[in-house]
Amino acid sequence: MKRVAIIAAVLVLAVAGGYYVFATREPERTYKTAPAERGDIVATVSATGNLSAVTTVQVGTQVSGTIQRLLVDFNSPVKRGEVIAQIDPALFMAEVEQTRGNFMAAQANLAKARAAAADAKRTMVRNRQLLKEGVVSQGDFDAAETRAEEAVAAVRAAEATVVQTRGALARAETNLKNATIRSPVDGVVISRSVDVGQTVAASFQTPTLFTIAQDLTQMQIETSVDEADISRVRVGQPVTFTVDAYPDTPFTARVAQVRSAPVVTQNVVTYVVVITVANPELKLKPGMTANVAIVVGRKENVLKVPKAALRYRPRSDKDESESRAMGRPAGAKGKQAGGQQVFVLSAEKKPVPVKITTGLGNDSHVEVAGGGLKEGDPVIVQEITPNNKQKKSGGGPPMRF
Incomplete structure (x- = not known):
């Protein structure tokens, strides 16, 4: 019996030892x-930005009034000088007529003043001769001389009135001309902010009626690059990017400008990098989000x-x-x-x-x-x-x- 117990104890110890060795062995x-x-290695700096036209012109109005006609809408191509809107010109036409009448009256008053001045001058000259002959007194001559000087002053005042009314007429004609809104550039209307019948007020700030993109075949991306990466970005570096509208189509571009002014947002410093993009097929639209990869280094066939x-x-x-x-x-x-x-x-x-x-x-x-x-x-x-x-x-x- 004792021998059986010893054998059992040995077996238990053997199993325990084997378990310990198995459990603690190095895996x-x-x-x-x-x-x-x-292969090739291409190092890039990633960023995001928005597409915009290289040149965007905001068309406003310098006069107040009611929009009478709209001749263009979104996406309308326009030429420089083309009429794109008309403000009701009735008040401006009336103002032109009124100021033109004032100008004509001022011209007539000037002619009258010049005639009176010429007559006063002749009277003064005649009285000077009569004074020498002793026909008139010194007081009569002095009075004639004073009237001549007053006539000259009246001419100058009439001339000033003519200048003033001429300026008022020119201003009224300019306002009438500005009631017709024309495109300042060739381009495409990408924004319209008014409707027919709407009243616009040109007070301290000129209201924007239209936004015209001058050339959508050339666009740009303004992207923000982190300060840790900006030292590697240079003008002329190639760029690839995608937009959500064409996720499987990579577009190529080039760095055009690296601005030195920092942009600080919540203690994060970034710098604006402007990228120029050719858009001959007009696939890209203003406002699209671009996922940009700026190629800052490239090596081919390296280990x-x-x-x-x-x-x-x-x-x-x-x-x-x-x-x-x-x-x-x-x-x-x-x-x-x-x-x-x-x-x-x-x-x-x-x-x-x-x-x-x-x-x-x-x-x-x-x-x-x-x-x-x-x-x-x-x-x-x-x-x-x-x-x-x-x-x-x-x-x-x-x-x-």
């Missing part, structure tokens, strides 16, 4: 790799690796335990930041460090500008540990004795 490590390969390869670092057993305790996947970047090296999977399935010099990069790949890496080398991008299997086999409660 098998596998690696996800990607080959170092040759490149995934960017994840620079972040990968092999973990020690201690780090492995800490990573699992902290919820990080095995092989993830811990406190050891990725330097200029990658790890190649050797024939023995072990990670081997290789020093490299990096060049141009984008969100997915980075150029290998130098170092010991060769084309086709399997570069480790992630370490995979079968944690799920461990949990299934060794994740139960500890065996009790």
Whole structure:
């Protein structure tokens, strides 16, 4: 009986020892790799913006009145000088007639004043001669001289009145002319803000009646670029973009202007970049949202690796335990930041460090500008540990004795 108990105890200890060895064994490590390969790398700066016409003219009115006629509507092509609207001219025509009458009366008064001045001058000259002959007194001559001077002053006043009424007439004629709204440029009407019968008032601010895009075959995008990326943006760089109306059609453009004035919104600093776009088929419309990619660098047929390869670092057993305790996947970047090296999977399935010099990069790949890496080398991008299997086999409660 005692012998049976000893045998049973030995069997229990053997099972417990086997369970402990199985539960605490180091898990098998596998690696996800990607080959170092040759290809093109395009570095871009992403942003969004809105399309607009390069030149947009707002057409207003300098006179107040009621809209009598509208001769254009949205999308109407217009020529420079073409009549596009008419304000009721009745009041302006009456004002022209009134000021013209005032001007003609002023001209008549001027002629009358000049005639009176000429008569007063002749009387003064005659009295001067009669004074020498002793026919008239000095007082009579002085009175004639005064009347002559008054007549000259009356002529000057009449001339001023003529100038004043001429100006009033010109102003009335200008107002009558401005009651007819004409297009200042060749273009397309993209906005209309008035209707027939509506009263417009030109007071301190000129009301906008129409907005005319001068040329929709040439458009622009105003986009905001973050201050961290603006140093890489230059005038003349190529741009690709898409719009929601044509999500599968990439459009090409070019950077035309990088503005130096910062735009601060909630402590975020951005800079406006203006991009010019050719629109010969008129597919693009003002106001469309453009998803822009500014090409800030391009290299062709260079050796490149995934960017994840620079972040990968092999973990020690201690780090492995800490990573699992902290919820990080095995092989993830811990406190050891990725330097200029990658790890190649050797024939023995072990990670081997290789020093490299990096060049141009984008969100997915980075150029290998130098170092010991060769084309086709399997570069480790992630370490995979079968944690799920461990949990299934060794994740139960500890065996009790």
